[in-house]
Amino acid sequence: MNTATTTQGSHDSRGHDSSEHDSGEHHDQNAHDHKPKGIMRWILTTNHKDIGTLYLCFSFLMFLIGGAMAMIIRAELYQPGLQIVEPNFFNQMTTVHGLIMVFGAVMPAFTGLANWMIPMMIGAPDMALPRMNNWSFWILPMAFAILLSSLFMEGGGPNFGWTFYAPLSTTYSPPSTALFVFAIHIMGISSILGAINVVVTIINMRAPGMTYMKMPLFVWTWLITAFLLIAVMPVLAATVTMVLTDKFFGTSFFAAAGGGDPVLFQHIFWFFGHPEVYIMILPSFGIVSAIIPTFSRKKLFGYSSMVYATASIAILSFTVWAHHMFTTGMPVAAELFFMYCTMLISVPTGVKVFNWVATMWRGSLTFETPMLFAIAFIILFTIGGFSGLMLAITPADFQYHDTYFVVAHFHYVLVTGAIFSIMAAAYYWLPKWTGNMYDERLGKIHFWASLISVNVLFFPMHFLGLAGMPRRVPDYALQFADFNQLVSIGGFAFGLSQLIFLVVVVKCARGGEKAPAKPWEGAEGLEWDMPSPAPYHSHTTPPVIK
Amino acid sequence: MHKKIIIGAASILLSLSAAAEIETPSKYNLTQGVTDTSQQVYDLHMIILYICIVIGIVVFGAMFYSIINHRKSKGAVAAQFHESTKVEIIWTVIPFVILIAMAIPATSVLIDMEDSSKSDITIKITGSQWKWHYQYFDHDFGFYSLLTTPQQQIQNYSHSTNIEPKGENYLLEVDRELVLPIGKKIRFLITADDVIHSWWVPAFAVKQDANPGFINEAWTRINEPGIYRGQCAELCGKDHGFMPIVVRVLEQKDYDIWLQQQLQQVASAKKAAEQALASTLTMAESMTLGEQVYLTRCAACHQVNGAGIPGAFPALKGSAIALGDITKHIDIVANGKPASAMQAFSKQLTAKELAAVVTYERNAWGNDTGDVVQVTNVNLTEAK
Numbered sequence: 053m054n055t056a057t058t059t060q061g062s063h064d065s066r067g068h069d070s071s072e073h074d075s076g077e078h079h080d081q082n083a084h085d086h087k088p089k090g091i092m093r094w095i096l097t098t099n100h101k102d103i104g105t106l107y108l109c110f111s112f113l114m115f116l117i118g119g120a121m122a123m124i125i126r127a128e129l130y131q132p133g134l135q136i137v138e139p140n141f142f143n144q145m146t147t148v149h150g151l152i153m154v155f156g157a158v159m160p161a162f163t164g165l166a167n168w169m170i171p172m173m174i175g176a177p178d179m180a181l182p183r184m185n186n187w188s189f190w191i192l193p194m195a196f197a198i199l200l201s202s203l204f205m206e207g208g209g210p211n212f213g214w215t216f217y218a219p220l221s222t223t224y225s226p227p228s229t230a231l232f233v234f235a236i237h238i239m240g241i242s243s244i245l246g247a248i249n250v251v252v253t254i255i256n257m258r259a260p261g262m263t264y265m266k267m268p269l270f271v272w273t274w275l276i277t278a279f280l281l282i283a284v285m286p287v288l289a290a291t292v293t294m295v296l297t298d299k300f301f302g303t304s305f306f307a308a309a310g311g312g313d314p315v316l317f318q319h320i321f322w323f324f325g326h327p328e329v330y331i332m333i334l335p336s337f338g339i340v341s342a343i344i345p346t347f348s349r350k351k352l353f354g355y356s357s358m359v360y361a362t363a364s365i366a367i368l369s370f371t372v373w374a375h376h377m378f379t380t381g382m383p384v385a386a387e388l389f390f391m392y393c394t395m396l397i398s399v400p401t402g403v404k405v406f407n408w409v410a411t412m413w414r415g416s417l418t419f420e421t422p423m424l425f426a427i428a429f430i431i432l433f434t435i436g437g438f439s440g441l442m443l444a445i446t447p448a449d450f451q452y453h454d455t456y457f458v459v460a461h462f463h464y465v466l467v468t469g470a471i472f473s474i475m476a477a478a479y480y481w482l483p484k485w486t487g488n489m490y491d492e493r494l495g496k497i498h499f500w501a502s503l504i505s506v507n508v509l510f511f512p513m514h515f516l517g518l519a520g521m522p523r524r525v526p527d528y529a530l531q532f533a534d535f536n537q538l539v540s541i542g543g544f545a546f547g548l549s550q551l552i553f554l555v556v557v558v559k560c561a562r563g564g565e566k567a568p569a570k571p572w573e574g575a576e577g578l579e580w581d582m583p584s585p586a587p588y589h590s591h592t593t594p595p596v597i598k
Numbered sequence: 599m600h601k602k603i604i605i606g607a608a609s610i611l612l613s614l615s616a617a618a619e620i621e622t623p624s625k626y627n628l629t630q631g632v633t634d635t636s637q638q639v640y641d642l643h644m645i646i647l648y649i650c651i652v653i654g655i656v657v658f659g660a661m662f663y664s665i666i667n668h669r670k671s672k673g674a675v676a677a678q679f680h681e682s683t684k685v686e687i688i689w690t691v692i693p694f695v696i697l698i699a700m701a702i703p704a705t706s707v708l709i710d711m712e713d714s715s716k717s718d719i720t721i722k723i724t725g726s727q728w729k730w731h732y733q734y735f736d737h738d739f740g741f742y743s744l745l746t747t748p749q750q751q752i753q754n755y756s757h758s759t760n761i762e763p764k765g766e767n768y769l770l771e772v773d774r775e776l777v778l779p780i781g782k783k784i785r786f787l788i789t790a791d792d793v794i795h796s797w798w799v800p801a802f803a804v805k806q807d808a809n810p811g812f813i814n815e816a817w818t819r820i821n822e823p824g825i826y827r828g829q830c831a832e833l834c835g836k837d838h839g840f841m842p843i844v845v846r847v848l849e850q851k852d853y854d855i856w857l858q859q860q861l862q863q864v865a866s867a868k869k870a871a872e873q874a875l876a877s878t879l880t881m882a883e884s885m886t887l888g889e890q891v892y893l894t895r896c897a898a899c900h901q902v903n904g905a906g907i908p909g910a911f912p913a914l915k916g917s918a919i920a921l922g923d924i925t926k927h928i929d930i931v932a933n934g935k936p937a938s939a940m941q942a943f944s945k946q947l948t949a950k951e952l953a954a955v956v957t958y959e960r961n962a963w964g965n966d967t968g969d970v971v972q973v974t975n976v977n978l979t980e981a982k
Contacts, residue, residue, distance in 0.1 A: 132764060133754035140836045140907065207909020213833045219810060220793040223937050224727075224835060226909055308811020314794055315809055349670070351680035379796060379831075380807045381814035384712040388705060395697045399690060406689045409661045414677040416670040427665070431658060438650035445700070447635075447707040448643045450805045451628055454796060454831040518628045520800045522831050525839030527752060529769050531625065574676075 098182035099588060100167045106189050107164025114156030114196065119547050121149040126543035129536050134527055142526035143211035144203060150214025155239045156196055158466065161474045162335040163246045166274050170250060172579040172586060173268045175259025175595045180252040188245035195238035202228035213524060218306035218317040222298040233296045240285045247281035250274055261597030265356065268577050272359050273338030276366045280327045287324040315380050322373035330369040332466060334362060336473035337404055340426045343480050344408050347423035348415030349574035354407040361400035368397040378449045387446050394444035398437060405434055421495035425476035428503050429469060436464030457517025463510045475553065482560050483567030487585030490560040498556060501549035508542030629800050632822040636803035638707045646700060714817035717785035725795030725808040725830065726941060728837035728898060732776045737857065739864045742946055743772045744894060745840050770827040775846040779853035780820050788814045791941065796832035799843055805831055823847045837898050874950040874973045881970050888958025891951045899939065904963040915963040924969055928956055928976055949976045
């Protein structure tokens with residue numbers, strides 16, 4: 053059986069440097085697990101689990117910083133009038149909140165999960181490119197240090213929205229734009245390196261017998277995500293470079309006076325930006341596809357259709373970018389094309405949801421915290437999908453565009469979508485990571501507090517948007533006052549609820565009930581054949597896949 | 599069966615929505631507006647909303663049935679099934695059919711919305727930081743429209759003084775409204791001077807980006823007289839939240855009267871400008887008028903106290919331009935500074951106002967140059 057082989061393998065690795073392991077390390081090779089102690093362990097590490105942990109901790113830190121900015125935004129919007137911050141600073145908060153949550157919280161969290169789980173799930177000892185792995189993490193904190201430091205520059209940090217539309221981000225932007233561009237470049241390099249590592253690992257390091265159609269869906273969704281990243285991050289790099297040269301070196305890519313076009317910016321940005329949306333949701337699909345079967349004690353319904361649906365979404369994601377731009381004055385033929393493609397992309401997404409429900413159907417369900425988050429994901433992500441379908445209807449989009457309806461839509465898919473799935477993943481794999489069970493009671497409190505507050509926070513935004521409140525405004529007309537107050541209260545409650553998660557994780561890392569190798573009755577996959585906590589090196593002898 | 603339920607439920611809900619057509623601006627829902635287009639958009643919005651609700655009820659219903667009945671604590675034992683090509687095809691095809699049904703009306707409304715031909719009136723709308731300009735193409739006159747909500751209502755900081763209670767149309771009121779007649783096909787040509795803005799009036803279902811250097815088209819035909827309010831919808835910098843749109847829609851005969859008044863005003867303003875050339879401004883007169891102009895046009899960036907915002911907008915207090923050569927000072931105010939947020943005010947102000955504001959900037963906040971700029975000093979390079 054697998055169990056015997058893998059356990060044997062990991063014992064071997066504790067004694068000696070195994071031949072499969074990269075033996076080019078300069079530090080002590082004979083120490084236990086041959087890793088340096090203290091801070092140097094983390095700075096020099098090439099171990100997929102250590103790097104995964106770094107990514108996850110960094111991502112949670114960014115989640116708190118970006119969240120603090122959201123708290124400032126909601127405090128200012130608590131009542132009409134300007135009470136706390138100046139409009140220019142408000143714009144910096146909305147901009148940097150978006151950038152941090154997208155590039156600092158969600159994407160690194162998924163990369164962290166990929167690092168931890170992919171080698172364990174495909175029967176590999178580590179990621180294929182461990183030194184690059186180290187580098188792709190450690191340039192991230194530098195990028196965010198640069199981005200955050202720009203807030204303290206004269207003239208302030210980026211204030212043009214996370215979408216940085218030209219010419220607001222070029223001719224009319226603060227001098228710190230150079231730092232913004234540089235920070236985005238570094239984040240992009242980090243993402244590309246991480247994605248290359250995932251692709252190389254999955255293609256080359258699967259255990260014998262682990263065919264593509266036997267891979268767990270989390271691995272599949274990440275493989276597809278990684279290709280999306282490699283395809284579009286260079287486009288983002290090109291965009292920011294053009295912003296840089298337009299602002300500082302006299303080019304006119306986006307300025308009509310020099311023969312350029314500000315709408316060109318939006319086409320290039322959203323050619324990156326829409327696949328980016330799926331980059332932030334496909335790994336979620338993988339996570340939920342692991343958790344729902346486990347707690348339903350039933351195999352995932354329609355595995356192969358899930359794989360095909362994911363691939364279809366990824367391909368279609370390159371054909372819908374201009375649905376962000378219906379009001380820019382496109383020709384009607386283009387508007388129709390992008391409307392149809394956008395409506396079409398809801399079909400494979402729907403297939404996924406139907407498959408999850410069919411998996412639960414006639415299962416034997418229990419509701420531990422990971423399952424609760426996964427179920428909330430399906431429902432709330434679907435609500436975000438519904439508002440997305442509404443936004444696809446171009447004539448209606450003319451009314452919805454750039455209002456709080458859009459803000460509600462993308463927070464449903466990103467917070468109750470991506471972030472809820474990350475929470476679910478954390479609860480699901482924490483016993484494997486730490487060797488301890490987390491506090492189930494606290495986990496449930498965290499879930500219910502988050503679920504209620506997140507809906508108080510984002511649901512009324514639909515009404516605000518439909519009633520006509522534009523997004524990205526520091527002040528608003530009086531008819532929007534009571535919903536904004538409610539939204540702010542939900543916001544503060546959701547922010548505070550996340551501190552419970554911090555407590556759960558710290559408590560779990562420090563001790564608690566010992567977790568068995570397979571703490572979840574219905575779980576399947578190679579990671580559960582390894583002891584908990586998982587040994588420092590994963591499958592040093594390839595497991596046998598039946 | 600599945601499909602029948604959806605179609606049946608959708609048609610019931612649709613007939614309900616038609617019955618509930620009572621005109622009240624909603625706090626919860628999209629406005630039905632006052633144009634045929636806005637009504638069609640509202641109908642599309644409601645159809646797609648109901649479709650989503652029905653799908654939601656079916657999907658979440660199945661899920662909750664499972665959550666309630668198929669739980670382990672109730673002794674449920676998991677079934678073994680895990681794939682069915684037939685089922686996969688069914689739930690791919692049904693949504694596809696629903697979407698095609700939805701795409702047909704959406705397409706026809708969209709094609710109609712984008713056809714601005716055969717219009718009766720053309721208005722050119724220009725956005726700039728942070729105001730709108732309306733040009734009546736058929737009559738060759740135009741004006742700026744600025745927010746009138748006083749700063750005493752907006753600024754509620756702990757250090758703010760003279761806080762006033764907020765008025766009924768807080769942030770949605772302007773000095774000069776766009777005035778339009780009912781029943782005419784009105785074509786909007788929309789552009790911008792600086793960054794991208796977006797002209798949006800929900801009651802007309804018109805939202806069109808104003809792109810600098812390019813002209814976008816949109817159109818409306820309004821059925822009901824009244825006052826309709828909207829806002830800039832595209833982030834356009836610091837005061838994006840403070841550039842409202844107000845449209846007053848009149849019966850045709852009232853509109854004609856209004857138009858005649860406007861044309862007379864344009865003529866008399868021209869005469870006043872000629873007279874101003876010959877007159878001499880005193881320091882006191884200039885400072886009073888100059889302060890007014892400064893507060894409405896300049897203070898958003900350069901600040902009431904002339905200190906600017908470091909790194910974003912330069913200070914005028916003690917600045918080389920405000921204390922240096924008068925001609926240079928007039929030139930930058932009149933013609934702006936290329937590739938910066940500094941606009942050309944010769945289009946926005948009369949020569950007298952321009953002279954006064956330059957005088958004000960040269961003598962306020964301790965800039966005591968003692969210069970009084972005269973209308974004749976203002977060498978307008980651009981004909982108004």
